Ligand code: GLY
């Protein structure tokens with residue numbers, strides 16, 4: 372499995388991405404692009420949050436050290452450096468405390484930059500790099516700190532005006548270009564995402580197998596975190612949701628201290644980040660190992676909604692099609708179970724038109740996934756004609772776009788809702804890659820059908836019981 376900073380595996384992948392950006396910028400008239408990595412963030416006195424690089428920076432470099440900045444100079448001549456890195460200098464003292472640093476020369480060689488400089492030289496070098504360049508491309512207005520730095524560099528160039536040196540006359544947002552590149556995954560990305568999905572699936576299987584009435588939510592979270600690290604992932608891609616019983620109706624409930632009781636469902640939305648790529652899985656299963664009839668009824672509706680959304684996910688469909696397909700199945704299920712009073716609506720179309728499903732299904736059916744769990748990329752067709760209400764059309768799906776498919780139902784107690792469904796929260800989530808005629812699911816190494824979940828849990832219990840008596 373790839374580890375971060377194993378540049379020999381992927382150096383060409385990152386170099387080619389930089390070349391694509393440079394080619395696009397040249398077509399747009401040239402200029403200089405700058406992409407900083409993320410800052411280190413203090414958690415509390417002397418203890419930092421675990422460091423996580425910036426996704427855009429990593430996408431173009433593969434470099435995971437903090438205090439680094441990429442410069443792409445699309446106005447450089449053929450013999451000049453167009454791909455430059457600023458990074459931390461070698462420092463034998465600091466490396467004793469904090470570990471290995473590539474240093475500029477090591478990074479240049481290992482990651483394939485044309486030139487690299489110590490980050491301490493950024494203030495002195497950037498004004499020359501920006502001199503007489505037509506445009507500056509960066510994440511415009513996304514960080515006050517970066518905006519202030521850019522302003523300082525531009526001021527320094529403008530101070531040389533009497534020598535006939537001009538500052539870039541144009542600043543452009545670089546992110547739409549990078550977002551569109553990141554939205555369509557390449558083979559290198561897909562292979563990491565497949566592995567991330569497999570590891571997360573193993574973690575869900577382990578949590579299902581470890582589950583018993585009486586278990587705390589945090590104990591199941593421990594099974595997940597153990598598995599992520601055991602199989603080489605760097606950690607969770609987002610805060611793990613482990614919700615027992617009524618807690619499953621709280622959409623962003625974090626794993627807590629609650630005890631799963633016989634008769635509860637447990638909803639786990641948790642997955643790993645591997646080598647900079649997120650996965651995102653939700654499974655819902657009974658603490659006892661057997662769904663009650665009411666739980667099973669709702670579970671099968673959510674599963675059918677997910678299947679309808681999967682069937683609607685293919686190249687040429689729109690991003691909204693899987694959502695509409697899931698909403699239709701969920702709405703019919705809500706009518707069939709009497710959770711929505713059928714007397715109030717003449718048809719499922721009415722339920723959809725009135726959004727009567729929304730108290731029980733209040734989120735969308737998916738989001739882009741990639742380096743970020745909620746990955747970058749427009750959900751609408753930018754620049755397309757707007758409809759009569761002024762809305763842009765939904766994005767058309769293309770092969771190798773990746774998205775989640777995650778319908779759910781969340782039934783809070785209410786007088787007009789049959790009591791057997793109260794406090795049931797169910798979500799089923801898988802990660803999909805769009806193919807020309809369908810989609811590839813990356814996260815199906817964990818069971819999703821109710822019978823298969825029950826079988827896994829029964830087997831785990833039988834194996835545990837046999838081990839105790841042996
Ligand atoms: N786990 C975050 C999400 O499902 O969107």
Ligand code: MN
Pocket residue numbers: 651738775777800
């Ligand atoms: Mn998700």
Ligand code: MN
Pocket residue numbers: 640641651652653800
């Ligand atoms: Mn999720």
